[in-house]
Each structure stands twice: as C-alpha cells, then as structure tokens.
Amino acid sequence: MIKSHSWYNGQIKPSEDITISPNDLGLLRGYGLFDYFRTYNGKPFQWDWYWQRFKGSADLLNIPFDMKQEEVSEILAELYKLSSAEEVAYRFLLTGGDAPDSSTMTKPNFLIRSEKLSEMPSESFEKGISIISHEYSRDMPTLKSTDYKRVMSLQPAIKAAGAVDVLYHTGGLLSEMSRSNIFLVKDNQIKTPATGVLRGITRRTVMELAKSDFEVSETDLFLKDIFEADEVFTTSTNKKVLPVTKIDNVSIGNGAAGAASKEMLARFDEFIVNW
Structure with a gap:
C-alpha cells in the first residue's frame, strides 16, 4: 500500500x-x-x-x-x-x-x-476497449490544463454506451481521447492526428519505437478513417499501448486487438524493462 x-x-x-x-x-x-x-x-x-x-x-x-x-x-x-x-x-x-x-x-x-498507480485491467489489452465519439475541441490542447469538465459531464453517456472513454473530433477531424492519444493503423502505416492534441510522452515514445518497421506519420485524420482502419490503439501513461476495438458500438477492423497494437505494446514493455 x-x-x-x-x-x-x-x-x-x-x-x-x-x-x-x-x-x-x-x-x-x-x-x-x-x-x-x-x-x-x-x-x-x-x-x-x-x-x-x-x-x-x-x-x-x-x-x-x-x-x-x-x-x-x-x-x-x-x-x-x-x-x-x-x-x-x-x-x-x-x-x-x-x-x-x-x-x-x-x-x-x-x-x-x-x-498509487492506476493501471488498466490485463483483459483490456487482450480484448481492446470500446469508446464513443463526441464533437469537441479542447482549449489550449498542447498543455494539460485542469479543465476536464467536458469528459466529466460525459460520464453518464460513456457508461450508458458500455464504453470507457471518449474520442474528440471537430467536424469529423480527429484530435485525441480525453486522457490519451489515438493512432490508426492501415497496412504498414501508423498515423496519429497532427493538430489539436497534447504531445503525449507515451505517444512520442511509441512513435520512436515504431519507426524501424512502420511508416509513422502525424497527419489530419477523420472519423471516417477509423472505420476504414485495420486497427486503432491509444497511448498514455496508464494505458501504455491499448487496442481500441469498438467506437460508437461499431467494430473496428475485425473487432479484435490487432497485430500492430500487440507488437507496439510488446516493444513498449521491452523498452521499460531496462529503464
């Protein structure tokens, strides 16, 4: 304790x-x-x-x-x-x-x-998580301000959907989840939104770890791109590299944690062993 x-x-x-x-x-x-x-x-x-x-x-x-x-x-x-x-x-x-x-x-x-550390259940890394989407743009997104009223007010909707978090977008343009960054995987490409986001430290680490075998880029991504992606994952201190398998009750890819998500989690876990 x-x-x-x-x-x-x-x-x-x-x-x-x-x-x-x-x-x-x-x-x-x-x-x-x-x-x-x-x-x-x-x-x-x-x-x-x-x-x-x-x-x-x-x-x-x-x-x-x-x-x-x-x-x-x-x-x-x-x-x-x-x-x-x-x-x-x-x-x-x-x-x-x-x-x-x-x-x-x-x-x-x-x-x-x-x-005390707050860590995700191991089954979340195996099965992935479900999220909802919501149109919203954080004020001054490059810093971690104490203003979390939007996600707090969305807790009933997140719970009702059987989800664990929310993905923000503006007119369909993706930014980030309430407390983590988002990545889309298509073929051998790993992409993450370029604007309106916190430059997450786990995000930065994962991008560095992925460069040797994936084409990694920061670019404009849209809500429709999620449904065309092979897989989606999110990164943060507590989530590490966590598969997202469903959004707005629609399955992403084949509805299971994807190979790239599992590979990046394995690379991250290997990286921290000798930190």
Missing part, C-alpha cells in the same frame, strides 16, 4: 494533511495546469521530456515558474522513498496561486504528489 505524500510550496506532508486555500485561482478560475507520470524500476519515466513539457506549459499559461529540474528531481526522490512502494505515479499541479480579490495572481502554488 503506497503512503502518499505531497510537496506543497516547500513542505512535504502526508497528502491528506495538505490544505488548499479557497482563494486559489485554480479553484476559483480554473487557472492551472497539471502533469502526470510514473516510475519504472523506481525511476521517473522520460523525466526530461515531462519536465520540458511542464515548463513549456507554464510559460504558455503565463504562470511564473522558476524551479530547477535538479531541485524537483530531489523532491521526487524523497516522495518515492516515503511511498514505500516499488512503483509510484507523480502528479504536478501548478496554479495561479492565492488571490484574495479572486482574480489577481500574486504567487503561484505548486504541488507534487505521489500516488
């Missing part, structure tokens, strides 16, 4: 003892960003890439953030030690900070929390 601790503005405490001010702009105005990643073999996965993205996101939101990577690395190591777990997840949360007038940023608040 993981012992979750959090570093918050310079202090480490058990996570349940952390107090967030009711004047925090993340709470009052939704002005904040987060990131989420995990360890493999006790080491933060693709830490340099995550750090670069997080710093870039803070700049994009105009939230001052001057901590150094080496400083944060030490905090991660301490939180890992306190967790007493073999593997953990980390969550960053950076907000505009406390604003007594509810709108003026003074000093940002920054939280780093260790968490």
